[in-house]
Amino acid sequence: MHRLLLWFKQDLRLDDHPAVHAALDADRVLPLYVLDPSVLQPTALGARRLGVHRARFLLESLTALDGQLRQRGSRLLVLVGKAEQLIPQVVEQLDLREVLTLEEIAPEERAQLNAVRKNLGHVALRELPGNHLLRAEELPCSLEELPQVYAQFRELVEQRLPVFQPLPTPANLPPLPENAEALYQPLPTLSHLGLGEPLSVPASAFPFSGGEPAAQARLRDYLWLSQGVREYKDTRNGLIGSEYSSKFSPWLANGSLSPRRVVAELRRHESQYGRNDSTHWLWLEMLWRDFFRWTLVRHGSALFQAGGLKATERAPRNVDQRFEQWCQGRTGMPLVDANMRELAATGFMSNRGRQIVASYLVNDLQQDWRHGAAWFEEHLLDYDPASNWGNWAYLAGVGSDPRHQRMFNALRQARQYDPDGAYVSLWLPELRSVPAHLRHTPFLLSHLQLDAMGYPRLQEIPETWKPYLPSAA
Template sequence: MLNEDDAMRRVLLWFKQDLRLDDHPAVQAALDADRIVPLYVFDPAQLQPGPLGSSRLGVHRARFLMESLAALDGELRQRGSGLLVLQGRAEQLIPRLVEQLDLDEVLTLDEIAPEERAQLASLRTTLGADKLRALPANHLLQASELPCTPDKLPSVFSQFYALVEQRLPIFQPRPAPARLAALPDNANAYFAALPSLSQLGLGEPLSMASSAFPFSGGEPAGQARLRDYLWQTQNVRHYQDTRNDLIGSEYSSKFSPWLANGSLSPRRVMAELRRHEAQYGSNESTRSLWRQLLWRDFFRWTLLRHGTALFRRDALKATARTPDQLDARFERWCQGRTGMPLVDANMRELASTGFISNRGRQVVASYLVGDLQQDWRHGAAWFEEHLLDYDPASNWGNWAYLAGVASAPRGRELFNALRQARQYDPTGAYVSLWLPELQGVPAHLRHTPFLLSHLQLDAMGYPRLEQVPEHWKPYLPSAA
């Protein structure tokens, strides 16, 4: 005769880059279970240097991750559950946990990146195909909502955008459940406190008053920002005018860090944006934010389709020739000591806060590849370690695009860094904010300190630019 516990459906709810309860297909699939074990596996190997020298996870994103996990645990506890966080490799830990807690099924979201897809495949083999269910991934558009099968999608964004625009889906995300099934009685012994950054060997990052991202990790913080940006301040209505600014928290939505670790659902963002437009009307800014969300999805489907190819030096263009050098100039770029103030200011902001503007990202990436002639993949890996909003598809897709090895119809479009400085930081306010050694330099020379004497530069402790590129000449001060 079966006892009551034997008849129960017991599931493992495996969270990865989807740290929320709102609009979560695996959470919804778990609602009919009698017992649920919510799990997150932290792999310490992410903290070790990878093949390109940088680690997979730096201090800023680690802090944001731990805040997000603490927030998810809080949300789960309010619903009668809790988050189990284990350290190690998921493909080793999960089969053991399934056996020890006598779990019937593992529910999780599908993956798009090659390593994570391989991990899922390995687990499926170990557990058995019927024990691991991967629900639709963290896309904005699910496969069924695409205008064609994923393998037939256009490889150029403008064509992808035009196709999607023809049949806009209605986004109806399902809210977080009010309650979740309790933990199995024997699960409590596995629970422990979240590791601190110090315990992970990272130390606590300093808080920066001038950070463009002064927000916390986690679903409640992400939802609060969504409400604030779309409804309270309605700054979304000015997004197109401000999105190339460099200073402050309001020049862009700042949704990307929460979207990257899944604390915020792209479908929830889109549903709220459509609701905002229904109430206040669409304008160039709301349409521009929609376009940015589609760029994110375009890169996701690109990664899913091309896999490991996106991480090669020639990426999606086998005939392309990109720089393969790596020398002291790369180190100076990382440190924000190239002698080009706009580049250095952005790189120091990134190292100090884990965030830089979209404009800044394009400028520093273009400078590394075009002016310094360094291997773009090392820049992408540096961003992977340091960016709060690192997402493999967007990061590597954008870098490949700037390096001229993505599926773009044109070749590489490199930026003139000094022209960008004049256009987007005309008074030098941004470089002054992040390069305190230049604060005493007259405003008209702040972007061109290399015109000062060696003596003056040495006294300030700012590096001298080795050579002034010819294409900068039109943007030098007229008196020079």
């Protein structure tokens, strides 16, 4: 009797899942997810590793995965605790012979895999290819030779375009091991985890739920029904609404959606409707995601250090009240504050917004980039270690890019991407009474007016903003 444990982590789907496929040959399979409550505790950088928005999204995704498994004669066991303790216990209790899971790329997750393997003793832990777009054997060169700069990486990959053939969703799964029923309890809720229910916010740019069915529905909609992908390049710098970008990232981050499925569908779309700049741009964004993942595999924990991948660079190390004001969306710079309030209220922020607020924290406020990255880790629905820390290191000038810091002029960005102040009005209700032409520059109003509105005053106006101030000022 081949009896095994199928350990789900950041791969909460049945479609294109190598470990699920490998489990189909077994006689009995126990699908398991372990929720470690320590991710709810603050880390050395102050933030928690899992905040309320991603916790809600995770629980929705687990519920959806359980539903998908039940339709196929199985069900999901969710245990709360440490994987390295719980998995060996369950394996022994149910006399399972093997553990299947997907490989990990981040240092802490890899350390956990090794701890589980060690505690399993003679029972094998088999790792299958993880959530990369390109498998190791599909890389254009060896990992050590991989270009450190995205443009060169992309050029090499595009010289011999890989063909993606995702694995189909299985129709049925092997039955559960005998005696497994006794282990099941109801899935945990946010209140079990000591978290409150986040309020739903009508203005959210991500009004979708967690889980594979919602991810597949969005993929169908964006590529086939609305075909929003055909305008992606023109709309991707948007700030308001759900349609300015694909919004695939939260599902990609917890593995409810396979990156190989996304690109296979994108190629199918292009073969039917033709390739344009926008469909190509979505491919480039998927490739960026993979570039960050392989960079993390290569450099490991260096990516999480203050000096990033450039030990010689001096990124700012301060953390003072300006960091707190940035977190709370009370810096006095409306575009930055609006983005930070959207993040706190919904767990989502546009790509353009992320670059603006990160640059503002590092360059204008001179704060330690790692604290910003940790704040994003707690709050973002689509937090993914490689993309989050990779993007922050890049903006702080300590990534592998040859350029130094990426500095954004926040007021210029505001004029360009929110010309009528609609976005700042949406998230900063206290500025709605301000005339539209002053909505990005409330710091030009009198102290009395600002105090009456309850909006903080910017301490000093950077020289570089002068060309973008209203002409009357």
